[in-house]
Amino acid sequence: MNTNISTLEHGWLQVKVPLPFSLRWVNSYIIPEREGVTVIDPGLGTPEAKKLWSAVMAEAGFGWKDIKRIVLTHQHPDHYGLAGYMQERAEAPVYMTERSHAYALRLWGKESRFPEAIRELYIRHGMPQEIMDRIEHNLNGFIELVSPQPQVQYLSAGQRLALGEWEWELIDAPGHAYGALCFYQPDIRWMICGDQVLPHITPNVSVVPGEEQDPLEAFLGSLTDLKSYDVAFALPGHRDPFTDFGGRIDELIGHHGRRLDKMAELLTQEPCTAFALCETLFGARLRDNPHNLRFAMSETLAHLYYLEREGRIRSRKAAAALIYESL
Ligand SMILES: [Zn+2]
Known part of the structure; x- marks a missing residue:
């Protein structure tokens, strides 16, 4: 088994896509669907990440055309960067929020200021x-690491989305990235939390020109909101899936x-x-x-x-x- 792939329950795969920063990897999740797979957060567009995806597909037994959907938790380049590359090969739709997409265009669009x-x-x-x-x-x-940029379709917080065998609630999760989503499934109590709640790492909360001016207040408010969900298993954007979601939120608020x-x-x-x-x-x-x-x-x-x-x-x-x- 490729050391970058871990098998989770329900046939889901966690793929550790390499990053050239101290974070070391970003998690992509592969979700089996009735037909093909959904990919969450394909990673950053480096040669190493592209090579890894070819190896992952060979080992997991699917091809580009089996990727039916690419879903992004948020717009940061380590999650979004490879979406356009994957879309070109899979000819699959890429989903993210409108707010996240606006940020991507503002940073890496042609007229970026x-x-x-x-x-x-x-x-x-x-x-x-x-x-x-x-x-x-x-x-x-970063521009070349997010190119080609994808054609996207919009998701909104509050709507539901089918992933694998279940319907998931889409939760607005601002502060680390405005427009970010967490995905919650109440029957299995799983939370796909992107970078909003990470084990061992304190998610970065940044003032970004053109965004709201108190991201820390938004982040702490979002953590309080997320704490109200009953979570048995959290699937983060970095490090490994973990169980004590509420405890980790308390640690982050304390920090x-x-x-x-x-x-x-x-x-x-x-x-x-x-x-x-x-x-x-x-x-x-x-x-x-x-x-x-x-x-x-x-x-x-x-x-x-x-x-x-x-x-x-x-x-x-x-x-x-x-x-x-x-x-
Ligand atoms: Zn990240």
């Missing part, structure tokens, strides 16, 4: 230009509470820019890893925006950048 918007945001928050140049270079590298307190405390000791605080929290060595630095910077901003909205800190303009201070 996203790198400029990120630059403006990060410079305003104290990031040096030369570091921003490296982030922009890294961002531009963000502690992080908010720590940041407010650091700003009491010394007011500073978001970039300076990001380096205090995550370490200056991230300068050598523009991909992780972008996540760290946007996550720092998400916490600062949350604290500011709560009235625990405020920002003031000093020279070229905004300085945050505790109240």
Whole structure:
């Protein structure tokens, strides 16, 4: 058996599609249908991932034309990137929410202004230009990893979708990615949770230009909502399926509470820019890893925006950048 494939109950397969980042892999799930299969989140469009899919199909005994549907939990490139490539070969529809699709077009569409918007945001928050140049270079590298982009059909939260033998409830799950969906099946109590709830990893919560400005509030609200579901088995976008869904949600909520307190405390000791605080929290060595630095910077901003909205800190303009201070 290919080490990237694990068999789950009901004949479902978990495929670990390789990623060239510290996350190491993204989970794709293959769901047997009466005719052919549905693929959830095919992965990022790297040569390694494409090679893996050929090996997976040979081993699992299906071909491109057996893929009848491609369903995306959300629009991030590690989930969405290979959808167009798979669609071209399978001639299958790709499903995602309209909101997620709008984000994909905004980031990787022909007229994208996203790198400029990120630059403006990060410079305003104290990031040096030369570091921003490296982030922009890294961002531009994603275009080929999500190309060709798929033709998509829309799903909406609140609707039901048949996957395998059951009907699933589609749940709006904002905060990590606006437009993201979780899929819940009440009879078997399974939850396909994308990156909204991950074991061992704290899902990234980022301020993204053009999206709502308090993603952490949206994320925490979504976690509270998800906690109300009775889940026996959770199928995440990274790492492995797990059982203690509610316990993991509590840990994530606790993590963000502690992080908010720590940041407010650091700003009491010394007011500073978001970039300076990001380096205090995550370490200056991230300068050598523009991909992780972008996540760290946007996550720092998400916490600062949350604290500011709560009235625990405020920002003031000093020279070229905004300085945050505790109240
Ligand atoms: Zn992901």
